[in-house]
Every structure is written in structure tokens, then in C-alpha cells.
Amino acid sequence: MAETTFMGVPRDKITWAPVIDYTRCNYCLECAKFCPHQVYEIREEEPRLIVANPNNCVVFCRACAKTCGPDAISFPEKSRVLETIKALRQQEGGK
């Protein structure tokens, strides 16, 4: 399911994934219903929603956060992630 690379960089080296603020989350589960990549997992016990598969998350996609009424989902800063990707690509190229 998950893409194994993004822009030529192994996906598991890129720290792009949603973070749930449980003080805001009301478990409406709109994010989990929306995301087609099984990033989220709905559970019976608390917390009822977790980020189960962070590496399935499409790098730079924030669409689930835009479905979140209570604004409980955040992502890493894009520019920093991009810097990391660029650095990793340079390392790869330099090998």
C-alpha cells in the first residue's frame, strides 16, 4: 500500500505524518473516513483513533486536517521536511 519512496528518498526516512491533539479530538472520525491510505486506525479502547501507519501518509498531503472540525490534526513544518528530503537526496547522489 504505502509508497516506498518519495522524490527518490525512502519513505521511512521522511517524518511526514499527522499528529492528533487528543485534547481537541472529538472522535468524529472524519479524518479516518476520508484518508484512503489507512494512515489512521479506529480502535475500541481509548484513544479510539491512532496514527497506525505514518509511512502510508502521502508526503505534503494535509487533506485529512482540512476535514477536522475541532482542528485537532497537525503536521510537521513543510519547509523543514523538504530540507531533509533535499539533504537525503544529496547524500544519495554523493554516494
Next chain:
Amino acid sequence: MAAKYVILPCNGLDKEAGCLARELALKMAAAMDGEIICPVLYQTAPSRYASLLQEGNLIVIDGCATRCASRIAANNNLKISRKITMAEEAKKRDYNPGPDWRLGAGAAAFVEDVWRSWQPVFMEQGAGRASEENTGLFAGPVEYAIHRHDKFIFRVPLEGFYFNENDCWVQVEGNRGRVGISDYLQQNLSDITFVTPPDPGTEVEQFGEMGTIESAKAVYELVSPVTGRVVAINEAVLEAPELINENPYEKGWIAELELTNFEADREFLLDGRRYLEVLKEKVADFNAGK
């Protein structure tokens, strides 16, 4: 001449963002001699508002990202003229709406500020948007590659277009670039109901946000494939977002940029042939995950 406006606000009275939407609707209705649609009554008795909606331009005011008002409009095939989301307006102004219905101390000043910023848009036709004519600089794709999967057909232009892995493209002519979304993304989103492009003059970085597109399914953030300054917006897709569904590579372009760093940006982009391979993998993965 001011157009007649019909305002459909959020009805979310359990959150401050919803109450702020109502406050703004009241202010706008008074200032522009507009009419407010009650979302609850509209869903119960839509005929009550049929003539109003035929006559006026529809402004939708969403409270939070749940977008109830937008969804009501989309579900009823209402054409949205302008849209305001109070949660986004709050972010722009570092205003923090509370979790419940009680309006905070700064609510009145916040609503006034939002109205002040939008008033010129409603009072002056086309204000705030560049209206640059299509100079014919960007010819349509000469040749498309086709990928078929079941009943779906995905097209990818082979020459002159570059893609990022977020399914956004740029067509480059000299130091100008036009951007939009791919056929794969528009089919995933299904019927596009609203486009919020970046404002002209906005400086955008590669992989930075460049507006949003919205369908009945979701809001999608446009991830810019290039760095540059926005010099024009496709006015046609504001009026008819369905152009993106019809042809995302020609009439459905979203914005035009003066490119400032294309040689460096290009290193992170895919040409049509390479994007086609990525697209095939995405289609296969998507169907495997069903």
C-alpha cells in the same frame, strides 16, 4: 453596481466558529442588503429559498473545517459565488475561537476585521483578482499518454508538463509557469465544487500551499510544483470549477506564476513519462487498498 447576495452561514451553534459565521452573516446582510438562508430551514423546506437562490449570488460562510454550509450547498447543487471559512480567517489573524458557543471578548472586533477585508471583494466586481487575459502563450498538450483501469481513463500530457508526486503539474513557457492538478487527482476528487486560488502577487515556494480545491468529498491543498510569484488566476475556473473535471490540463489550469527558481525546482519534478509510471502505481495501490 453591487450584486444581490444570498448568504448561507454555518449553523454550528455548539462552537464559537459557528457563532462567528452567524455574526458575519448578519453584518454582511445588513451592509449589502443581502438575504440570509437558514441552513436548517433550507434542508427542511428548500422551496422556501428557491427564488432567492435564483436571483442572487450565493456566499457560503463555513465555521470550522467540517464545512457544513459548503456541504449543504454541494449536496443541493447550489453554485457558490464566494466562500469564507471563519476558522481560516481566525488563523490569518491569530484569533483563537473557543471550543464552545460563547463568543470571546475579541469576537466583535474579529468579525468586523473579517468583514472589512472582504467588503471590497463584494462591493467591487472582480476586486482582488488579477484579470490578465490569456495571451495564448500556453498551448494545449500535443499528445496524451493514456492509462486505462476498469472504466477509468487517466490522461497524462507527454511534453511540456512537469509533475510533483502530489499530482500537481506545471507547464513551462520561458519564465512563466501554469499550474493545475492532474487527471488522476481530479478523478479521485470527483465533482469539484469550489476553487480558492492564491492571491495574485503571492510568493509561493516549491511544495508550498497554493490554494485549495474542494469537492463534495474533500478539500485538497494544492501543493505547488514550483517556486515563483503568482501573476494571474484562471478566472474561468472560479466561475466554473467543473472545467477542472472536464480538462485539468487546458481550461482547468488554476494559476500562472513568474518562475524564480525553475532549474532547481526541476530536479524534484517528474516529466510526463515518469509521472505516468507513478500514476500507474498509485492506481494499482489504490485499488489494492479497496
